[in-house]
Amino acid sequence: MNHLSIICCFNNKNKLKKYLLASPDIDRHEIILIEDPDSLPKGYNTAITRAKNSLILCVHQDVIFPHDFFTRLFHDLKNIEEQCGKAWGVIGAAGVAKDQTSLGYLYDCCRPLKNGHIFPSEVRVLDELFLFFQKDVLHFDENIPSKHHFHGVDICLLASKVGLMNFVTGAYCLHMSQHKNKRKVDQDYIDAYNYMRKKWWNFLPIHTTTTVITNNEHPKQFHGVDCLCTGNHE
DSSP, X not given: OOOOEEEEEESOHHXXXXXXXXXXXXXXXXXXXXXXXXXXXXXXXXXXXXXXXXXXXXXXXXXXXXXXXXXXXXXXXXXXXXXXXXXXXXXESXXXXXXXXXXXXXXXXTEEEXXXXXXXXXXXXXXXXXXXXXXXXXXXXXXXXXXSSSHHHHHHXXXXXXXXEEEEOSOOOEEOOOOOOOSSOOHHHHHHHHXXXXXXXXXXXXXXXXXXXXXXXXXXXXXXXXXXXXXOOO
């Protein structure tokens, strides 16, 4: 089995133990835990410098990887590298393709999400649920003015900018936290949105799993920043 470094920034020890650390086979890989960092990008980057392996998997504390997850993930990686060699950027559980199609294969809070697509499937951006990439190729932008918004979108766009391809994997996982949809966008989200809008101006519009980043100062769409199942994953 290939080995990777699994990184989790957590703020709830009970969820961490109940979900992620209870995943079968997870202890076969290096696990790096960062408790309540100033932001996820800062926490992830700190952990990446400590990682012993060349493959990195950043994941939320409330995710369970089933017994065959790593086998399926590396099977997809083999298929991806047969297609594009090492020119792949980020692999994740759900994302949005260039044609604005939402793709995902996972259990999220309240229902399974699976599209009629063959995985792995190329996407433009990914949700942050988990992000799998090569250690020496990419890093997170610590200047995003948010603790946990848009870092996944940003690293995917960075990958695309340097000619790398992003993919949704067929490695099924479970996202266990139940979230309530938010009717009001918090300022932290708006600040991060506008940072992304300015940084990636020449790439607009950018369809993500929670909103569409446009030249407008306010999110054009708002599905609920914490819950994948509010998106269009039919």
